[in-house]
Amino acid sequence: MSISFFWSRAFLTNRFMLWLFFWCNLVGTIYGYMWYGEQMEYTIANYAIWQVIFVPDSPTASLFFTIAILFLLYPPKSQALKGFSLLMESLAVVTSVKYGIWAVSIIFAGAAQGDHLVWQDWMLVASHLTMAIEALLFVRFFRFGAIMVIPAAAWTFLNDIVDYTYGVYPWLPDELRDDILNVQNFTLGLTAFSVLLAWLVLRMTKRKTI
Template sequence: MPLSMFWSKSFLLSRLFLWLMFICNLLGTIYGYIWYGNQIEDTINSHPLWQVVFVPDSPTASLFFTITLLYWLFPPQSTSRFVNGARMIIEGLAVVTSIKYGIWAVSMIVAGNMQGDPLQWEHWMLMASHGAMAIEVLLYARFMKAGVWAAVLGTLWLLLNDTVDYTYDVFPWLSDSLMDDLTAVKWFTYSLTIFSFIVGGLALRARKQT
């Protein structure tokens, strides 16, 4: 069996594999929101309520991709502009946010470890799951309906998220060893947004129509 089969359209879009991907991403999304539970509670108690939307970054990215998987499992019967537009926006969000936060989480764990934070089993699990977020959207981008304009909208959301995070201090909690590098983390985060747009936009531009 050739290895190329595992990233072929027939394999990736088979209903069995789509269901497996959906279940894994749904469980990961739920776990992600639970992981952010303390920060969400703290934000609700000490910040304006509207800011809580910008707290759970990775699980929201995973949620966008989980919804995207539903489009393949249950293709919309309507061909209206609203339905198609909503799908493309969600797909665009899924691509750029998953690339960004997948790479960001791995980078922060590695950076913390380089400054003395010991790696626990949770860190290895988080690096594997977040790395998978970036890889899976790149594998599936070629089958999406979204175009580059959807990636632009997704990037605007990321830039807004970055600005709220570092203006109002609702960025994902960092290890103590990284707090003295907060300015560097901030600009790395903004740079990663642009990188995610470039990579995600190229992946969507090269997509194959389903």
């Protein structure tokens, strides 16, 4: 058996694997929202309540991917649900790549400036790298086209703008608190990179524009 079988359509999209991806991402999403629980409570208490939506970046990306996998398991029948599924797919790819890379980069940037990494940090590195990798693996099997990258880009850039305009970005290691401008610029650049990568992958796989 060739090693390429393990990232083939036959392997990744059989129902056992799809259910495995679904439950792993659902559990990760729930854990992620719990991880952000303290910051979400702080945001509700000290900021406009609508801003809390933009706090748990990675869990929301994982939620998009979980929903996208569910639509692979149960393809939508109505036009409204089909449109919603395409939006979830595009959001899943752009945000999973963006926040997967972002979290790992921030962890190691903090470590480079003296932050001591503990086992939770390594767990976050592994889980966030997995987010980015699985999004790139599954983009081949999703049905969204290049046009749907636009709302995904709009949402992700809006998230960045709200985060760094109102100060509701994910809490950073203490070592990076004097580097907020650099983190902001990196975050915006990473959003642009993730959007471009999604578009390029779609072009490479010759998907039809919808």
